[in-house]
Amino acid sequence: MWAPDNGDGTFKNPVINADYSDPDAVRVGSDFYLVSSSFNMAPGLPILHSKDLVNWTLIGHALPRQIPFDHFSKVQHGNGVWAPAIRYHKQEFYIYYPDPDFGIYMTKAASIKGPWSDPVLVAGGSGLIDPCPFWDEDGKAYLAHAYAGSRAGIKSIVVLKRMNIEGTKVLDAGTIVFDGHDQDPTLEGPKMYKRNGYYYIPAPAGGVATGWQLALRSKNIYGPYERKVVMDQGSSRVNGPHQGAWVNTAGGEDWFLHFRDKGAYGRVVHLQPMKWRNDWPVIGEDADGDGKGTPVSIYKKPTTGPAQPRVNPVESDEFDTVQPGLQWQWQANPMAYWAHTNVSAGTMRLFAVRVPDSTHNYWDVPNLLLQKFPADEFTATTKLTFKPRLQGDRAGLIVMGMDYAQLSLVYRDSIIYLEQGVCKQADKGKKEALTSLGTATGKDAWLRVKVMPGAKCKFSYSYNGNDYTDIPGEFTAREGRWVGAKVGLFATGVQQSNDAGWADVDWFRIE
Incomplete structure (x- = not known):
C-alpha cells in the first residue's frame, strides 16, 4: 500500500506509514531491528527488520500475552506496553518496556525471533515509563526512564538508576539527571548513548502533536547535562517530529528514526539523516546552519550495501498457514x-x-x-x-x-x-x-x-x-x-x- 523506496536511490517519508509509535531500533551486523509500543494489543511488542532502514518487514512479537494475565484478559485501552527500548548486549537481545500501572519489565532472547524470556519486573511502581538500559565501559549498568504524570503525579523529568549487571533489577531509588519543566514540558522517552566521551540522552519534549527533539549531553553520566533542540517541525509539514532511535550503518552513517502523529492513521515512522557538529547531533536538514534540523520528505537512501527488495509490513492474509499473519x-x-x-x-x-x-x-x-x-x-x-x-x-x-x-x-x-x-x-x-x-x-x-x-x-x-x-x-x-x-x-x-x-x-x- 505504501512504497517508501522510490527505486532510484532515494526514499520518501514515512518509511513505515502505519502506527508503530515510539520506535526504538538497534543494528546488529548488517541488520536493523525496530520495536514499538503496542499498548493493550496482543501479541505485543512487535519486532520489525530491515537491511536498509527503508524497507521494513514485521518478523514477530516479543510478548505473546501481557502480564498480569488476568488483568489483560479484559480490554485495557491505552494501558499495557508503552515506549520500549531494544539493545544488543553480550550476544543477547534485550527489550525493556514500561507498563505505566505496574512498572518496567525486561525480556531477552539469544535470537531476534525468540523464544523470548518471561518478562522480569526490573523496577516496580506506578508511573514509570520510557525506559532505556545502558551498559557503560566500566561494566556498570544503568536504567534511564521518565514518569507519566497521570500515574506518578509528576512528569518532564529524566531519572537514572543503577542496575545489576544482569539488567534484571534496579539497585537504587534513582537520581534526577534532567528537569524539563522550565524549557521542555512533557519531556519523556529518553534513550542513552555514549560517543567521544559524552553521555547523550536524546529525548522528546513539547507533546506528541507539536513537540521537538531534544539532545542532552554531559561528560558525567549523572550530569549536569547541557540541552539543545536538534530537530523541530520548522517549515516542514511534519508535526511534532520526535521520539525515536539513533542508529548507524556498518559504514559509519548516522540516522534517526522517529514518529509523527497522524491522528486516525496513528503514529507513523520517519527516517532522518543525522550529522554531528561540535559533538552535537543535527537531525534532518539544517538549511540555515543553526544546528537544528527539520524533517526531510525525500532523501538519499542510507548506504547499506546491495539494493533490497521493496517491501512493507504484511497487510493481506489468505489464511492458508497454521497461524494467521503477524499483522493481526x-x-x-x-x-x-x-x-x-x-x-x-x-x-x-x-x-x-x-x-x-x-x-x-x-x-x-x-x-x-x-x-x-x-x-x-x-x-x-x-x-x-x-x-x-x-x-x-x-x-x-x-x-x-x-x-x-x-x-x-x-x-x-x-x-x-x-x-x-x-x-x-x-x-x-x-x-x-x-x-x-x-x-x-x-x-x-x-x-x-x-x-x-x-x-x-x-x-x-x-x-x-x-x-x-x-x-x-x-x-x-x-x-x-x-x-x-x-x-x-x-x-x-x-x-x-x-x-x-x-x-x-x-x-x-x-x-
Missing part, C-alpha cells in the same frame, strides 16, 4: 477458543463468543481481530461464510477507534440479516446505532471498506464477489487511545449455550 492483534489477551485456521480449507474460523455483560458496545469487546491502517488510502475486502447457532450471533468487518463502524451478518428469528453499526464516542460508552440493509441472500458475503484521505470510510457489500452495493453515507475513522484506527474482523454472540456459532473467513485483502 487482539484487543486483549486471547483465549484459545476464539479462532483457529484451517490450512486444508484456507480459512480462519472465528467463533461467535458471547460478549462480556459489562460492554456497552464493541469498544470493550476483547475478541476483535484487528490490524493497523497500512496507508492513507486503501481498500479492505473480506469474504466470509456465516454459520450462526443462536439468536444475536454476528460476524463481519469493523473499523475500530473511539468512534467505530461495522458491517456484519446477524442471525435473528431464524433469518440472516445484513446490518451496519455506527458508534460515536464508543470510548464514552455510547450505544451503537444499527441500520438494517435487508435480508442476506445466503451465508456467504463479501464485505468491503474503502478508506480515503482524511480517514473517510465508504462501506459496501456483495453476495457474489463481483457486484458491490455501496452503503449511503461516509464514516470518518477516529484514533483509539494513543493509537491509530484499526481495521479487521469479528464474530460475537449475545447468548451462551453448550456451543457457539462461527464465521469462516476465506481471505482478507488490502488493495
Whole structure:
C-alpha cells in the first residue's frame, strides 16, 4: 500500500506509514531491528527488520500475552506496553518496556525471533515509563526512564538508576539527571548513548502533536547535562517530529528514526539523516546552519550495501498457514477458543463468543481481530461464510477507534440479516446505532471498506464477489487511545449455550 523506496536511490517519508509509535531500533551486523509500543494489543511488542532502514518487514512479537494475565484478559485501552527500548548486549537481545500501572519489565532472547524470556519486573511502581538500559565501559549498568504524570503525579523529568549487571533489577531509588519543566514540558522517552566521551540522552519534549527533539549531553553520566533542540517541525509539514532511535550503518552513517502523529492513521515512522557538529547531533536538514534540523520528505537512501527488495509490513492474509499473519492483534489477551485456521480449507474460523455483560458496545469487546491502517488510502475486502447457532450471533468487518463502524451478518428469528453499526464516542460508552440493509441472500458475503484521505470510510457489500452495493453515507475513522484506527474482523454472540456459532473467513485483502 505504501512504497517508501522510490527505486532510484532515494526514499520518501514515512518509511513505515502505519502506527508503530515510539520506535526504538538497534543494528546488529548488517541488520536493523525496530520495536514499538503496542499498548493493550496482543501479541505485543512487535519486532520489525530491515537491511536498509527503508524497507521494513514485521518478523514477530516479543510478548505473546501481557502480564498480569488476568488483568489483560479484559480490554485495557491505552494501558499495557508503552515506549520500549531494544539493545544488543553480550550476544543477547534485550527489550525493556514500561507498563505505566505496574512498572518496567525486561525480556531477552539469544535470537531476534525468540523464544523470548518471561518478562522480569526490573523496577516496580506506578508511573514509570520510557525506559532505556545502558551498559557503560566500566561494566556498570544503568536504567534511564521518565514518569507519566497521570500515574506518578509528576512528569518532564529524566531519572537514572543503577542496575545489576544482569539488567534484571534496579539497585537504587534513582537520581534526577534532567528537569524539563522550565524549557521542555512533557519531556519523556529518553534513550542513552555514549560517543567521544559524552553521555547523550536524546529525548522528546513539547507533546506528541507539536513537540521537538531534544539532545542532552554531559561528560558525567549523572550530569549536569547541557540541552539543545536538534530537530523541530520548522517549515516542514511534519508535526511534532520526535521520539525515536539513533542508529548507524556498518559504514559509519548516522540516522534517526522517529514518529509523527497522524491522528486516525496513528503514529507513523520517519527516517532522518543525522550529522554531528561540535559533538552535537543535527537531525534532518539544517538549511540555515543553526544546528537544528527539520524533517526531510525525500532523501538519499542510507548506504547499506546491495539494493533490497521493496517491501512493507504484511497487510493481506489468505489464511492458508497454521497461524494467521503477524499483522493481526487482539484487543486483549486471547483465549484459545476464539479462532483457529484451517490450512486444508484456507480459512480462519472465528467463533461467535458471547460478549462480556459489562460492554456497552464493541469498544470493550476483547475478541476483535484487528490490524493497523497500512496507508492513507486503501481498500479492505473480506469474504466470509456465516454459520450462526443462536439468536444475536454476528460476524463481519469493523473499523475500530473511539468512534467505530461495522458491517456484519446477524442471525435473528431464524433469518440472516445484513446490518451496519455506527458508534460515536464508543470510548464514552455510547450505544451503537444499527441500520438494517435487508435480508442476506445466503451465508456467504463479501464485505468491503474503502478508506480515503482524511480517514473517510465508504462501506459496501456483495453476495457474489463481483457486484458491490455501496452503503449511503461516509464514516470518518477516529484514533483509539494513543493509537491509530484499526481495521479487521469479528464474530460475537449475545447468548451462551453448550456451543457457539462461527464465521469462516476465506481471505482478507488490502488493495
